[in-house]
Amino acid sequence: xxxxxxxxxxxxxxxxxxxxxxxxxxxxxxxxxxxxxxxxxxxxxxxxxxxxxxxxxxxxxxxxxxxxxxxxxxxxxxxxxxxxxxxxxxxxxxxxxxxxxxxxxxxxxxxxxxxxxxxxxxxxxxxxxxxxxxxxxxxxxxxxxxxxxxxxxxxxxxxxxxxxxxxxxxxxxxxxxxxxxxxxxxxxxxxxxxxxxxxxxxxxxxxxxxxxxxxxxxxxxxxxxxxxxxxxxxxxxxxxxxxxxxxxxxxxxxxxxxxxxxxxxxxxxxxxxxxxxxxxxxxxxxxxxxxxxxxxxxxxxxxxxxxxxxxxxxxxxxxxxxxxxxxxxxxxxxxxxxxxxxx
Numbered sequence: 001x002x003x004x005x006x007x008x009x010x011x012x013x014x015x016x017x018x019x020x021x022x023x024x025x026x027x028x029x030x031x032x033x034x035x036x037x038x039x040x041x042x043x044x045x046x047x048x049x050x051x052x053x054x055x056x057x058x059x060x061x062x063x064x065x066x067x068x069x070x071x072x073x074x075x076x077x078x079x080x081x082x083x084x085x086x087x088x089x090x091x092x093x094x095x096x097x098x099x100x101x102x103x104x105x106x107x108x109x110x111x112x113x114x115x116x117x118x119x120x121x122x123x124x125x126x127x128x129x130x131x132x133x134x135x136x137x138x139x140x141x142x143x144x145x146x147x148x149x150x151x152x153x154x155x156x157x158x159x160x161x162x163x164x165x166x167x168x169x170x171x172x173x174x175x176x177x178x179x180x181x182x183x184x185x186x187x188x189x190x191x192x193x194x195x196x197x198x199x200x201x202x203x204x205x206x207x208x209x210x211x212x213x214x215x216x217x218x219x220x221x222x223x224x225x226x227x228x229x230x231x232x233x234x235x236x237x238x239x240x241x242x243x244x245x246x247x248x249x250x251x252x253x254x255x256x257x258x259x260x261x262x263x264x265x266x267x268x269x270x271x272x273x274x275x276x277x278x279x280x281x282x283x284x285x286x287x288x289x290x291x292x293x294x295x296x297x298x299x300x301x302x303x304x305x306x307x308x309x310x311x312x313x314x315x316x317x318x319x320x321x322x323x324x325x326x327x328x329x330x331x332x333x334x335x336x337x338x339x340x341x342x343x
Contacts, residue, residue: 122307133278162186170227239264
């Protein structure tokens with residue numbers, strides 16, 4: 001490693017968080033120019049609205065890339081050209097947990113770059129959304145909203161989540177937090193992971209492999225999908241598997257939209273086979289205006305925002321700072337992307 005380490009911050013960060021990175025070690029040179037990165041549309045937005053750069057600004061951005069050994073997030077202009085635009089780059093800290101599809105589409109997974117993900121950063125907010133999605137339908141929130149809109153006072157009988165069977169598919173950091181959250185609410189949790197793997201999940205849960213999923217579905221009251229999108233998980237919840245779900249089940253998807261068959265899901269929701277679906281991710285994003293999911297009363301649509309909370313930038317910065325110290329010390333980085341697994 002050279003005496004100085006060039007660190008590029010390629011997305012908007014608050015000034016105090018930039019200073020945290022600067023303070024990691026006197027051997028690093030931090031490059032951060034907020035006027036040439038995308039403008040955030042909301043707090044902790046890592047995509048933002050792209051800027052129209054002047055020739056002088058474009059030159060500054062290209063020089064910043066060229067001087068980077070490490071980058072906090074990807075090049076917002078031409079990520080596929082990152083190896084050519086940043087020839088000294090060795091490591092990229094992503095701001096997302098699921099980067100498999102992105103690095104595969106851009107060809108970056110075929111380079112020698114090291115990638116680290118934000119795995120674990122979004123576990124608690126996503127687990128909270130999963131619980132919210134289940135309770136939304138179990139406690140009859142759509143019914144309550146309709147009654148309130150009609151100014152109608154009529155007592156009714158509700159249901160409870162405790163005692164129901166929740167199947168959680170995907171046992172990474174997010175999945176394990178989802179398991180713990182539902183177990184704490186008194187549900188029976190079936191934790192589903194890859195065959196032949198051991199997972200440190202909440203002691204109240206029973207661990208199963210995806211080979212058992214077809215049998216588990218018939219017992220499932222709430223199904224939570226939180227697995228990464230890979231060749232093995234693409235279309236995991238097929239029409240056939242949706243039909244195997246326990247009548248009146250609830251589906252929560254906080255993984256990727258491609259994990260399930262949306263057409264079959266819509267049919268099951270319309271026909272009453274399923275009680276509801278809480279969806280944070282979709283096969284096509286933004287969700288097209290003509291999608292029937294928008295108008296189904298038993299669907300909760302979240303615009304891929306369940307993981308984004310106002311403390312996210314600070315948490316990712318803390319992870320990056322720890323990884324910077326590890327990198328400078330020659331130690332193993334946290335959350336290294338594994339090309340052979342796709343996450």
